[in-house]
Structure formats: C-alpha cells, structure tokens
Amino acid sequence: AQKITQTQPGMFVQEKEAVTLDCTYDTSDQSYGLFWYKQPSSGEMIFLIYQGSYDEQNATEGRYSLNFQKARKSANLVISASQLGDSAMYFCAMSYNRKLIWGLGTSLAVNP
Amino acid sequence: DAGVIQSPRHEVTEMGQEVTLRCKPISGHDYLFWYRQTMMRGLELLIYFNNNVPIDDSGMPEDRFSAKMPNASFSTLKIQPSEPRDSAVYFCASSPRRTSGANEQFFGPGTRLTVL
Numbered sequence: 001a002q003k004i005t006q007t008q009p010g011m012f013v014q015e016k017e018a019v020t021l022d023c024t025y026d027t028s029d030q031s032y033g034l035f036w037y038k039q040p041s042s043g044e045m046i047f048l049i050y051q052g053s054y055d056e057q058n059a060t061e062g063r064y065s066l067n068f069q070k071a072r073k074s075a076n077l078v079i080s081a082s083q084l085g086d087s088a089m090y091f092c093a094m095s096y097n098r099k100l101i102w103g104l105g106t107s108l109a110v111n112p
Numbered sequence: 113d114a115g116v117i118q119s120p121r122h123e124v125t126e127m128g129q130e131v132t133l134r135c136k137p138i139s140g141h142d143y144l145f146w147y148r149q150t151m152m153r154g155l156e157l158l159i160y161f162n163n164n165v166p167i168d169d170s171g172m173p174e175d176r177f178s179a180k181m182p183n184a185s186f187s188t189l190k191i192q193p194s195e196p197r198d199s200a201v202y203f204c205a206s207s208p209r210r211t212s213g214a215n216e217q218f219f220g221p222g223t224r225l226t227v228l
Binding site: 033035037043044045046047050052091095097098099100102103104105 | 143145154155157160162167168201203205207214215216217218219221222224
C-alpha cells in the first residue's frame with residue numbers, strides 16, 4: 001500500500017541556516033511523483049516542489065531542493081538560507097492514481 | 113488569474129443542520145478534489161472529480177456527506193445532518209490534465225467548519 005512517513009513532528013532552525021525535512025515513502029509502482037507543500041499559519045496550502053520517479057536530477061526551486069534517493073525511498077526537502085517566513089507546516093505527498101497520499105507533516109520554526 | 117475560490121471561509125452551525133460548502137476551481141482544470149483536515153487525522157481526501165464526473169468517493173465518511181459538480185466551474189460538498197465531529201477545515205483543490213510531469217494540485221483557502 002502507498003504510504004508517506006514524516007518522522008519529524010517539529011523542527012527548529014536558526015535564520016539563514018539550511019534545514020532538511022525528512023520524507024520516506026512506500027509504493028510498488030514504478031511511476032510516481034513526490035510533492036512538497038507548505039502550510040503557513042494562515043492555513044493555505046502552497047505547492048513548493050515536485051520530483052518525478054524517473055527524473056535523474058534532483059528538483060530545485062529557488063531555495064528549495066528535493067534530495068531524492070530512490071533506492072532508499074526517501075524524498076527529503078532541503079531549505080537553504082532559512083527565513084522567518086519559512087515557519088510553517090510542511091507536507092510531503094505522493095501521487096497515486098491521480099490522488100495524493102499525504103504525510104502528517106513537519107512543523108518548522110525558524111528562530112531569529 | 114484567480115486561484116481556487118471557496119465559500120464560505122468560516123461556518124459555524126449547530127448539530128443537525130445542513131451545511132453546504134462551495135468551490136470554484138481554476139478555469140481549465142479538469143480535476144477537482146475535496147479534502148478534510150483535522151489535527152487528529154491530517155489531510156484526508158474525501159472525493160475527486162474528473163471532467164465533472166465523480167471518480168473516487170471512497171474517502172467520504174458516511175452517507176451524511178455528498179458532493180456534486182454540476183459544471184466545470186462549480187462544486188459543492190454537503191453535510192446533512194452535521195455533527196460536532198465534522199468540525200474541520202475543508203479544502204477544495206483543482207489540477208490540470210497533464211499526460212506527464214507534475215500534476216500538482218492547487219488549493220483553495222479552505223472553509224473552517226465548526227459544528228456546535
């Protein structure tokens with residue numbers, strides 16, 4: 001069965017430092033996609049980054065990069081040069097039959 | 113371009129009342145999803161539509177919940193009768209039809225429902 005696991009309920013990072021949010025997944029499919037979303041305290045869900053299972057390069061979007069290790073079934077989100085505005089919940093998700101399977105999220109707090 | 117629009121943003125009702133949540137997806141998107149988010153259960157997919165047709169409603173909790181999509185620009189999620197355990201944030205999301213690559217979902221601002 002498809003499953004997403006985020007093992008870090010909460011994380012702290014100092015402003016301007018990099019932080020890695022962990023995500024592992026379980027699937028028997030060969031073709032799938034991995035997504036990261038951000039949910040600030042205001043509540044909206046914001047799409048950050050996508051990695052396809054056949055993509056050879058790790059995805060990057062500005063300060064966000066996805067450390068994709070297919071053999072380990074991990075898709076960690078790396079945020080470089082953290083900013084106060086990065087404080088939010090972060091969700092990892094995997095596509096399955098057009099649906100998204102979601103992790104329970106990691107709460108990130110950026111300290112000044 | 114306007115994003116996904118949901119109304120109302122907040123709804124407070126009493127147990128037993130009917131609640132209707134509304135969603136307008138992004139124009140041109142073929143897929144529409146309804147989610148429920150709670151602290152205990154996280155983000156749960158309730159139902160999704162493709163070209164206005166319900167494809168998977170296995171996440172709908174029980175018969176009190178129903179969803180419709182009469183046209184490409186409008187969908188409703190109805191709860192009748194509502195119960196306190198239905199209190200949650202309900203999100204609508206839409207997604208374009210792409211044959212490959214990312215099929216990211218674009219979320220609306222959500223409706224915070226409180227059932228007293």
